[in-house]
Amino acid sequence: MDFSFSEEQQLLRDSLARFVAREYPFEKRRAIVRSAEGFSREIWAQLAEMGLLGLTLPAAHGGFGGTAVDTLVAMQALGGGLVVEPYLASAVLGAGTVARAGTPAQRERLLPAAARGELLLTLAHGEAGARYDLAQVAARARRAGTGFVLDGRKAVVPWGAQADVLVVSARTAGAEREAAGISLFLVERAAKGVSVRGYRTIDGQRAAEVALDGVTVDAGALLGPLDEALPIIERVVDVGAAALCAEAVGVMETLNAQTLDYLKTRQQFGQPIGRFQALQHRAVDMFIHLEQSRSLALLAAVRADAEDAVERARTVSAAKAHLGRSGRLVAQAAIQLHGGMGVTDEMPASHYAKRLTMIDFQLGDADHHAARFAALG
Amino acid sequence: MDLEYTAGERAFRDEVRAFVRARLPGDIARKVLEHRRLEKDDYVRWQDILAERGWLAGHWPREFGGCGWTAVESHIFDEETAAAGAPRLIPFGLNMVAPVIMAFGSAWQKSHYLPRIRANKDWWCQGYSEPGAGSDLASLRTRAVREGDHYVVNGQKTWTTLAQHADMIFCLVRTDTTVKKQEGISFLLVDMHAPGVAVRPIVTLDGEREVNEVFFENVRVPAQNLVGEEGKGWTYAKYLLGHERTGIAGVGASKRELATLKAIARSERRNGRPLAEDPLFAARMAQVEIELIALEATVMRVLASRGSAPGPEASILKIKGTEIQQALTELMMDAVGPYAAPFRPEAMALDAEDAPVGPEYAAPLAARYFNYRKVTIYGGSNEIQRNIIAQMVLGL
Numbered sequence: 001m002d003f004s005f006s007e008e009q010q011l012l013r014d015s016l017a018r019f020v021a022r023e024y025p026f027e028k029r030r031a032i033v034r035s036a037e038g039f040s041r042e043i044w045a046q047l048a049e050m051g052l053l054g055l056t057l058p059a060a061h062g063g064f065g066g067t068a069v070d071t072l073v074a075m076q077a078l079g080g081g082l083v084v085e086p087y088l089a090s091a092v093l094g095a096g097t098v099a100r101a102g103t104p105a106q107r108e109r110l111l112p113a114a115a116r117g118e119l120l121l122t123l124a125h126g127e128a129g130a131r132y133d134l135a136q137v138a139a140r141a142r143r144a145g146t147g148f149v150l151d152g153r154k155a156v157v158p159w160g161a162q163a164d165v166l167v168v169s170a171r172t173a174g175a176e177r178e179a180a181g182i183s184l185f186l187v188e189r190a191a192k193g194v195s196v197r198g199y200r201t202i203d204g205q206r207a208a209e210v211a212l213d214g215v216t217v218d219a220g221a222l223l224g225p226l227d228e229a230l231p232i233i234e235r236v237v238d239v240g241a242a243a244l245c246a247e248a249v250g251v252m253e254t255l256n257a258q259t260l261d262y263l264k265t266r267q268q269f270g271q272p273i274g275r276f277q278a279l280q281h282r283a284v285d286m287f288i289h290l291e292q293s294r295s296l297a298l299l300a301a302v303r304a305d306a307e308d309a310v311e312r313a314r315t316v317s318a319a320k321a322h323l324g325r326s327g328r329l330v331a332q333a334a335i336q337l338h339g340g341m342g343v344t345d346e347m348p349a350s351h352y353a354k355r356l357t358m359i360d361f362q363l364g365d366a367d368h369h370a371a372r373f374a375a376l377g
Numbered sequence: 378m379d380l381e382y383t384a385g386e387r388a389f390r391d392e393v394r395a396f397v398r399a400r401l402p403g404d405i406a407r408k409v410l411e412h413r414r415l416e417k418d419d420y421v422r423w424q425d426i427l428a429e430r431g432w433l434a435g436h437w438p439r440e441f442g443g444c445g446w447t448a449v450e451s452h453i454f455d456e457e458t459a460a461a462g463a464p465r466l467i468p469f470g471l472n473m474v475a476p477v478i479m480a481f482g483s484a485w486q487k488s489h490y491l492p493r494i495r496a497n498k499d500w501w502c503q504g505y506s507e508p509g510a511g512s513d514l515a516s517l518r519t520r521a522v523r524e525g526d527h528y529v530v531n532g533q534k535t536w537t538t539l540a541q542h543a544d545m546i547f548c549l550v551r552t553d554t555t556v557k558k559q560e561g562i563s564f565l566l567v568d569m570h571a572p573g574v575a576v577r578p579i580v581t582l583d584g585e586r587e588v589n590e591v592f593f594e595n596v597r598v599p600a601q602n603l604v605g606e607e608g609k610g611w612t613y614a615k616y617l618l619g620h621e622r623t624g625i626a627g628v629g630a631s632k633r634e635l636a637t638l639k640a641i642a643r644s645e646r647r648n649g650r651p652l653a654e655d656p657l658f659a660a661r662m663a664q665v666e667i668e669l670i671a672l673e674a675t676v677m678r679v680l681a682s683r684g685s686a687p688g689p690e691a692s693i694l695k696i697k698g699t700e701i702q703q704a705l706t707e708l709m710m711d712a713v714g715p716y717a718a719p720f721r722p723e724a725m726a727l728d729a730e731d732a733p734v735g736p737e738y739a740a741p742l743a744a745r746y747f748n749y750r751k752v753t754i755y756g757g758s759n760e761i762q763r764n765i766i767a768q769m770v771l772g773l
Binding site: 001002003005006009264274275281283284285287288291294298299302315321322367371373374 | 380449662666675682
């Protein structure tokens, strides 16, 4: 049993940490979040340059063939700097789905460009009312000639207004909550009939409501097997959930460090407030949450690539359920221990707390994953 | 990153499992699995069996007669023995005084006591807490005064677990009252059968006798029983605490108890269906199981990074391990509903003569829940563990 990272992984971790420290100071992040597009093309290009965007894509299509543990290393470092750039949406979920389900031609068309940072993808799967149930898909795709016509609504699609290509799930058969009958399609955001309403999320990222009204795609747009896309979606979402767990660990690391720093410097009653036991014990609980979360994020990353679907689902759901809950608690404690400063926009800690909280709302919250874990015995 | 067991480790697991299946007495296993009362003879019998196989001190270094098991092998051993219903190994000799003797003891102490512990010859207990020295352990007052080649010990220890069975006690005693309180403490090994030692039971809230008061009245202890240097007892005690905190995580036993909880929850019913399928109860069980999965990985991480004597981070293991143990006893008690209430100490014995009240498994559960309130108090209360982390890890 070996919990250490490989030399390459340590190198990736260190170079990303240096990059974040050098290129992503908090004031710059503020400007990026306020910008029209919501992320920095310059930073994106630099991440591509570092090989991050192709980290887990197949070597035959411009990637490095990495594992979910490599993704963990990347996400943890990005979380540590509260990087908003759409790494999860594009590289892990969007390109990840193409890598897993695409034909060689589809992969070749999209993945090298994605790895170079020239093409942004996202997964447009969630729908209003579905919450986190992956099988609940009401959007429809009906055959038209050799191609398909898509109609439906996709909800809170990460970076949906910025992505060039949307990986859209739609029903080609079956009823709304049936496991069978779901298919995936590659849809250009600029295609006729696609309308996108983009917005900011409370943690400084972007998402969009996507409407598909009679969107015509050709047969080459079908990604993966007809009617049988759910197992692919489940797998990609598990990998994504594991990645979010790693991001949460990175966010917690920085947030805990900021909070400790505040406890050691803020003076009240003639001494640093960190001398008070009530605050010490809360800080210790933050530390314990971090270490337990770190353990689960590692397990989730290792099992996210597992072929055994039950083992994969159980471990990822255990981790995501725990991270959702502990992330919430750590964020609350960090704000509380910062006192009044914790509720200001000025303090980076409040932004870390917001991201940590919102991670719970992506790809399944704590209750969803606890129920899924329990159902698997 | 490779979290799989090696082929060697898997083979070791099979070997332990086969041994336990063949040699663990069925009556002892039933007592453990059914939460019945364990007698001295149950512990001694099982530890004799392990001693005969050379596994009682398997985790000890080879130079002291152990097998030199790795941390992972020790974990596998704990997990397999616990799963089968083996009693916990009485830790006071094996895991507490032995590491101190190995690190700080004299050549005579090593050659005399370690083989006896390994062979299950002596039952040890721990003489730390006193009526006026609990969390503030360094304020202990039991005196040891040097007279020629003996120490004369006077004072009182308390909360001494299973002292009624013990042959030996390792004590923190005050040998110097003129220096800073931590610096006047020494580590002394005392024969429980010596004249002047008296043991008085403390009945705990579950009606059981597990802990005791131990009184010392002019007890003469040979000076060769002083471990290390006079006045260094506090340093040795802190060293020992690190060892105690890892064992205290109790992952193997908690996994077994989780399996028992699930079995009970499948058997009990709520709203006409198994309690295990009740969404609220299932969510509570899931939460504990997830914490346990995390704890097991955390234990492995700590052991992998620090070897057998982990640092202050080990306090996490004590805190989480005991919280999980308590949560499991609480869920089990909740699972049986109204049948948690009947209190029948006679049902704590195996094959009680009268018919059970309610489900057979229900009888010990509430008593056990109350008994387990101790785990967040002993071995350095969880609040003290938080102080340790705050100071030693977080630098507050």
